[in-house]
Structures are given as C-alpha cells and as structure tokens.
Amino acid sequence: MIDTQDIQITKVKRSKIDETDFGNLPFGKHFTDHMLEVDFIGGTWRQISIKPYQPFMFDPSLAALHYGQAIFEGIKAYKSQAGNAFIFRPYDNFKRFNLSAARMEMPIVPEDIFIEGMRVLVAIDKDWIPAREDYSLYIRPLMFATDTAIGVRPSDTYKFVIILSPTGPYYAHPMKIYVEEKYSRAAPGGIGFAKNAGNYGGSMYPTSIARRRGYDQVLWTDCAEHKWLQEVGTMNIFFITAENKAITPSLDEGTILDGVTRSTVITLLSEMGVMVEQRKINIEEIIDYYSRGQLQEVFGTGTAATISPVQELKYRETVMTFDPQFWKTAPRVKKILAEIRQGKREDSHGWLFPI
Ligand SMILES: *Cc1c(COP(=O)(O)O)cnc(C)c1O
Numbered sequence: 001m002i003d004t005q006d007i008q009i010t011k012v013k014r015s016k017i018d019e020t021d022f023g024n025l026p027f028g029k030h031f032t033d034h035m036l037e038v039d040f041i042g043g044t045w046r047q048i049s050i051k052p053y054q055p056f057m058f059d060p061s062l063a064a065l066h067y068g069q070a071i072f073e074g075i076k077a078y079k080s081q082a083g084n085a086f087i088f089r090p091y092d093n094f095k096r097f098n099l100s101a102a103r104m105e106m107p108i109v110p111e112d113i114f115i116e117g118m119r120v121l122v123a124i125d126k127d128w129i130p131a132r133e134d135y136s137l138y139i140r141p142l143m144f145a146t147d148t149a150i151g152v153r154p155s156d157t158y159k160f161v162i163i164l165s166p167t168g169p170y171y172a173h174p175m176k177i178y179v180e181e182k183y184s185r186a187a188p189g190g191i192g193f194a195k196n197a198g199n200y201g202g203s204m205y206p207t208s209i210a211r212r213r214g215y216d217q218v219l220w221t222d223c224a225e226h227k228w229l230q231e232v233g234t235m236n237i238f239f240i241t242a243e244n245k246a247i248t249p250s251l252d253e254g255t256i257l258d259g260v261t262r263s264t265v266i267t268l269l270s271e272m273g274v275m276v277e278q279r280k281i282n283i284e285e286i287i288d289y290y291s292r293g294q295l296q297e298v299f300g301t302g303t304a305a306t307i308s309p310v311q312e313l314k315y316r317e318t319v320m321t322f323d324p325q326f327w328k329t330a331p332r333v334k335k336i337l338a339e340i341r342q343g344k345r346e347d348s349h350g351w352l353f354p355i
Contacts, residue, residue, distance in 0.1 A: 007036075007120055008049040015127075022130055025168035027304060028138065032125040036117050036162040039146070040107050045160070048113055050121055053163065063155040064144035070197035071100040074234075074303045075139040077122050077164075077355065079131040080343035086352040087122060087139065088341065090115055092260045097141060100194035105154040106143060113160065114141065115353075121162055123355050133342065134169035138304070144197075170304060174311035174324045177232060177298075178215035179283055180206055181316070184223035185230065185255075192230070192255035200234075207233065215314065217300075221283065222255070229281045230255055235300030235308060236262040239286060240274070240329045242294040250278040261301040267349065268333050283315050290320045298322060299330045307334045 012033045020030050031053050038048045064070045073093045079085050094114045101108055118139060122129070129137040141162045145155030183206035186192025191199060203218075210218045219237060222228040229249050231237055236259040238248045246269050251258050266276050289295040298310040298320075309324035324330070339345035340352070 006048060007117065008047055008051075009120075009124070010049070010051040011124070012052045017127060020128075020166070022135075022166065023168075025130070025135070025166050027167050027170065028165050030166055032128040032137075032164040032166065034121060034125050034164075036121045036160075038113055038117070038160045040158040040160070041156075045107075045110065045113060048117055050117075050124060056159075058146070059148035061148045061150055062145075063147040063149070064197075066150065067145070067152055068196070068198045069104050069106055069145035069155055069158075070142070071097065071104055071106065071144075072140060072142040072195055072197070073097045074195075075118075075141070076303055077129050077137040077139060078341045079129045080341070082343055083131065084343065085122070085126050085129050085355040087118065087355065088353070089260050089264070089351050090118060090139075090353050092263065093141070096195065096258060096260070097143075100196055101143065103191055103194045104196050106145070106158055109143065109160050118162055119353075119355055122164065125164055126355060128164060128166050130166055130168070133338065136167055138165045138167045140165065170306075170308075172305060172308060174309040174322075175216045175232075175300065176214065176312040177217055177219045177310050177314070178210040178213060179229075179313065179315035180210070180218040180220055181226040182206070183218075184226075185220040187223040188253045188255060190255065193251070193257060195257060203233070215312075219313070227282050227284065229283060229286070231257065231259075232300045233302075234304065235259070235302040238262075238265065238297075238299050238301060238330075239281070239289070239295060240297035240299075240327075241289055242296055244274055246274050246276045246329070247281055248276070248278055249281055259301055259303075261303055261306060264337065264351070265301050265307070265333055268336055269329070272329075272332065272336075274329065286313075287315065287318055287320070290318075295320070295322075297324070297327045297330050306337060 077087045143160045146157045147155035217233040220230040300308040313320040
C-alpha cells in the first residue's frame, strides 16, 4: 500500500470553489481544484501526482486518438447527514476498470493507485462533495494510450487520470425508449462488457436517430436476431412483473456492462422479497407480459441517475406505456439506497468506503 508520502501533491494557490454555483450543478460540467495523474512508461507506473486540474498537451499522433485504447469509470462520493464523506463501492469499479484494461490490451492499474490515489484525491477536494440529498461528487478515472507514433499496435505508454465533478440531482423525465433493430452495440466476443470510449462513439448515431423520432435512448438488442435485450445507453435494464418478479438480462455473453448499480439493485430487490431472474430476455416475452397486463415497471440503473423509470417502450408497431407515479418497487429501491448513503440505514453490505 502506498501512503500519502508516495504521492507528490501540489495544491492550487487559490480554490475555485467559491466561484462554483452549488445550486446549479449540471452533470459533468464543473471540475474540482485537483486531479490525479500517473504515467505508465517502460513497463511500470511512475510517480503518482495530485496537482491543479489542468489541460494536457499532446502530439497529434497520440495513439488513443487514432486506435481507441481509452477506458474510463464512473463512481460517486457522498456526504452522509452527519457530514462523513465516503465513496460508493469503489472496489467494484476498480475490478471492472482492470477487466476493461485487459480486454483493450492496456496495463492493469494497481489497487494502491486506483483506490488509495482516489481516496487521497477525494480527501483533498472533500469540500467539493455536496452535502445535500441527491447531490454527489462524480469521480471519473480514465486511462488512455500515450505513444506518439502512427501504426496499429498496443501502445507502450499510458496515462491514468482521475478527475472529480460535483453534480446535482438528476431531474430527468421518465425515459422513452426505442428498441433498436438495425444497429448493434455489442456482439459475443466483442467489447460490450468493457467501459471503453469506442462503445459510446458507436452508440451516438443510432441514438440520434432515435432522438429525432422522439425517443431518449435505444434499448440495444443482440446483433444476430435483434430480439434479445441487452441494455440502454449507460444503464442496465430491469422489468418488474405482477408476480413480484424482477427480470434483467444476464451477463453471460459479455455483451452488456456489469453495472455496479445493477448489482446493488439486484441485492436490494432480493432483500425486499422480490424474486430476481438474470437470464436471456426476448422482446416478445416482454410484449406478452405487457399485453396480459402483467408488466408493472421498467427502469434503467446506472451510477449517474441511479434508477431511471421508463414511460414508453417501442418495438416495431407495439408501443408499451407506463405510469411511474403509481409504481411501488423502483421508488422503494431508490429510497433504501438513498437512506444507506445518507447514513439513515445500516450499510450491511460494506458498500460505503470511508474517506
Ligand atoms: C456505466 C454503464 C452502465 C452502468 O454501470 P454502473 O456501474 O451502474 O454505473 C451500464 N451500461 C453501460 C454501457 C455503461 O457504460
């Protein structure tokens, strides 16, 4: 384990926190005073530094820009009602980050850099963690290839960085979702399970088409038959049926992201007595549940918005509509999760990592 002495810390002369409007914090727009940066050169990770948030300067031949070795994570830090600061399940993101790294032929980031570096960075910028309910500090670790030469091959050098962004509540209207039948996000054997930059680049065109049709996001389906459900944008998907059952696509094929919120929601649903099935889900099965009046709730899960209700799901000529204001299950899960984060309910799973 590193201790703080192993990190070279350069603090800002003057914090910009007073110029930040904490009453208006749109997602991902404001960044804190400091960032963490480490370079991988010659097969080892070099000096870890925490320094004022600042731009990078690069050659136009930077490998990440050409061949896409670029991965990231999304984590949140909160302050409990008592004022204690903690990070939510960072070890899960740490493991997933390194799965993404391995798939993209990038070096593994050791725990002392990822977890301990993050902890020290968040501790330095802890005044930026909003204390209000539904507010948080979004943590964005990222790694990218930094060789400066053209030619398709794994880079020899990389940069690992962590930046922090205070965010307010996610006031989004319930989502309208278009079940995608033409474009694909991921295929078995591909990179769907990795949080790598290219997955999002490839999703923008189909998502824009869906937006022009009046939908917020697409629900991705398998690449062969376009019938087996995968996930939505940056969210995993859940269906609640009248039998008090939750169904969500399984991770087996490696085509969807193993969401930390997905895992949290599965645990909480099970504890609420809801039977959770992780398996292949065919769109026809969902339509069948709906037409029998047995489909009660549909929602997405992800770190940014936690739980996002779906008000409309469209597949070909079938339009399924829902009224989230009458739901019982998703709001209950959301409430329990908020209470754990606020310290009002016991953290019996050890999800809160103290700073
Ligand atoms: C990040 C992400 C999710 C949600 O994962 P969480 O760990 O819950 O934030 C789901 N799907 C995709 C494609 C993602 O990028």
